[in-house]
Amino acid sequence: MIQFIHVYKAYSPGYYVLMDLNLHIRKGEFVFLIGPSGVGKTTFLKLIYREELPTKGEILVSGFNVRVLPNHRLPLLRRKIGIVFQDFKLLPYLSVFDNIALVLQILGYPYTYIKQRVCELSEQLDLKEKLKTKVSNLSTGEKQRVAIARALAHQPPLLLADEPTSNLDAKRSIQTIDLFKELNKLGSTVIVATHNRDLANFVPSARMLEIGKGKIKAKIS
Amino acid sequence: MLSFWWKKVWQNIIHTLWSQIACFLPTTLALSTFGLFILIGINFNLYLKHWQRKIPIIAFFQNEPLTEKARTTLITKSEIAQIDYISSQDAFQRLKTWLKGKELLLEGLDKNPLLPSLEIYLKPAFYKLDFINHLVQELKGLPGVAEVVYPSYLFFLVTTGWRFLKLVFLLIGVFLSLATVFIIANLIRLHLQKRREEIKIMRLLGASEGFIQVPFYIEGLWQGVICTGASILLLKGFFTWINEQTKTLQIPFTIEFFDLYQILLFIGFGLLLGLIGSFLGLKK
Ligand SMILES: Nc1ncnc2c1ncn2[C@@H]1O[C@H](COP(=O)(O)OP(=O)(O)OP(=O)(O)O)[C@@H](O)[C@H]1O
Numbered sequence: 314m315i316q317f318i319h320v321y322k323a324y325s326p327g328y329y330v331l332m333d334l335n336l337h338i339r340k341g342e343f344v345f346l347i348g349p350s351g352v353g354k355t356t357f358l359k360l361i362y363r364e365e366l367p368t369k370g371e372i373l374v375s376g377f378n379v380r381v382l383p384n385h386r387l388p389l390l391r392r393k394i395g396i397v398f399q400d401f402k403l404l405p406y407l408s409v410f411d412n413i414a415l416v417l418q419i420l421g422y423p424y425t426y427i428k429q430r431v432c433e434l435s436e437q438l439d440l441k442e443k444l445k446t447k448v449s450n451l452s453t454g455e456k457q458r459v460a461i462a463r464a465l466a467h468q469p470p471l472l473l474a475d476e477p478t479s480n481l482d483a484k485r486s487i488q489t490i491d492l493f494k495e496l497n498k499l500g501s502t503v504i505v506a507t508h509n510r511d512l513a514n515f516v517p518s519a520r521m522l523e524i525g526k527g528k529i530k531a532k533i534s
Numbered sequence: 535m536l537s538f539w540w541k542k543v544w545q546n547i548i549h550t551l552w553s554q555i556a557c558f559l560p561t562t563l564a565l566s567t568f569g570l571f572i573l574i575g576i577n578f579n580l581y582l583k584h585w586q587r588k589i590p591i592i593a594f595f596q597n598e599p600l601t602e603k604a605r606t607t608l609i610t611k612s613e614i615a616q617i618d619y620i621s622s623q624d625a626f627q628r629l630k631t632w633l634k635g636k637e638l639l640l641e642g643l644d645k646n647p648l649l650p651s652l653e654i655y656l657k658p659a660f661y662k663l664d665f666i667n668h669l670v671q672e673l674k675g676l677p678g679v680a681e682v683v684y685p686s687y688l689f690f691l692v693t694t695g696w697r698f699l700k701l702v703f704l705l706i707g708v709f710l711s712l713a714t715v716f717i718i719a720n721l722i723r724l725h726l727q728k729r730r731e732e733i734k735i736m737r738l739l740g741a742s743e744g745f746i747q748v749p750f751y752i753e754g755l756w757q758g759v760i761c762t763g764a765s766i767l768l769l770k771g772f773f774t775w776i777n778e779q780t781k782t783l784q785i786p787f788t789i790e791f792f793d794l795y796q797i798l799l800f801i802g803f804g805l806l807l808g809l810i811g812s813f814l815g816l817k818k
């Protein structure tokens with residue numbers, strides 16, 4: 314599913330966030346990417362969905378060579394990925410419903426299906442009463458749940474979640490991880506980046522990737 | 535799907551109301567001016583056509599048999615729409631009607647001094663200066679021709695003058711169209727700038743460029759239609775007012791407005807300008 318081959322990433326010349334990274338994540342794996350703040354977790358995820366290009370090395374995602382992928386084919390890659398962004402990246406003027414629906418509209422689903430799917434997600438994430446509310450009027454935790462719902466909406470083969478529970482209470486954090494597990498059971502690959510080691514305890518079968526000082530140490534737990 | 539795009543367009547309009555208005559005013563002004571020039575052209579053309587039918591080339595002949603003979607040769611010419619044969623008797627009759635009430639003036643004449651003539655009307659397509667000059671030369675060469683008269687300045691106006699005016703109008707039209715496209719393109723570019731964050735997010739979610747651009751195209755088309763619509767209303771009001779003025783002042787003169795077909799054409803043209811504007815605005 315995902316392969317990093319001698320990947321280097323530097324935002325400014327000489328200062329490497331990631332150095333000589335080699336790793337292979339298989340289809341259907343549940344992965345926790347764990348490391349302290351500022352170590353490069355978000356950068357790692359950005360390389361996968363090509364918001365950032367590697368300074369050196371090759372990245373293969375779901376059969377795409379990300380570094381040489383032409384711009385017009387980039388949407389094809391991104392449609393296979395559901396992303397919970399660390400900063401949510403919601404459209405503040407739109408309602409909760411429209412935000413979640415957007416990704417399904419991009420994929421061209423019919424409206425009746427979109428309505429049904431958004432209702433389903435809003436129940437799972439406790440957003441039912443907020444569907445008509447503008448996102449700019451939500452609390453931070455609610456925004457995060459909208460972001461989670463949007464990432465899950467099209468049941469992507471690959472889910473990238475960047476600190477998805479940073480603003481959620483314990484109960485809702487567990488609910489969220491459960492939703493991820495459900496998606497994983499359907500065969501999707503899930504990568505959760507977090508500094509919260511405890512989160513991993515809820516997924517006993519998960520693979521732990523520790524990231525620190527530009528290197529990722531794989532550890533089978 | 536469509537409802538999604540309409541929603542986006544509606545949001546675009548609401549969130550950018552001031553720039554919409556800032557775009558609407560100059561665009562409508564440009565399109566109204568453009569429409570005004572077309573209408574002036576249409577009316578001028580009608581006016582000329584009207585007069586063309588009334589301006590003959592007149593050839594006077596020394597006697598009536600020769601006039602008759604010339605008529606039979608000329609009638610075969612396909613460029614000529616109509617030839618009126620005016621005998622000296624007819625001409626005298628005409629003179630009498632013109633001088634109605636002052637017949638005394640004619641009393642000293644013991645015989646009809648007027649010459650018979652042919653009044654030649656051309657088909658509209660042959661109102662060209664070189665053709666007219668050529669015909670006049672030919673008429674002068676016919677046996678028995680005494681004189682050929684034609685109001686050359688009027689022919690000049692009808693031919694070269696009109697052609698020149700059309701060129702000027704065309705240039706003005708092109709200029710105003712470019713201005714419209716430029717204004718709409720700038721509006722789109724401005725909104726693109728404003729929604730940069732949003733577009734970035736849509737791209738991250740896998741939206742194609744087409745999907746992102748559709749609302750902007752709709753917006754450009756919308757601007758095109760709204761502004762042409764407003765221009766048409768504005769011009770209609772103006773023309774109605776002028777026609778009322780000429781009526782109350784009893785000037786025997788009315789100006790024509792666009793017919794339905796021309797209105798649709800004008801709106802279609804506005805749509806096209808909006809589309810080109812969006813296209814240019816979206817180009818990087
Ligand atoms: N666009 C950028 N330009 C320059 N430096 C950047 C950029 N993005 C990230 N960095 C730097 O790269 C390093 C890794 O950033 P990254 O966001 O990947 O960390 P992280 O592990 O996700 O941290 P956190 O847990 O706080 O989210 C940081 O030192 C950060 O300042």
Ligand SMILES: [Mg+2]
Nearest residue numbers: 354355399475
């Ligand atoms: Mg981060």
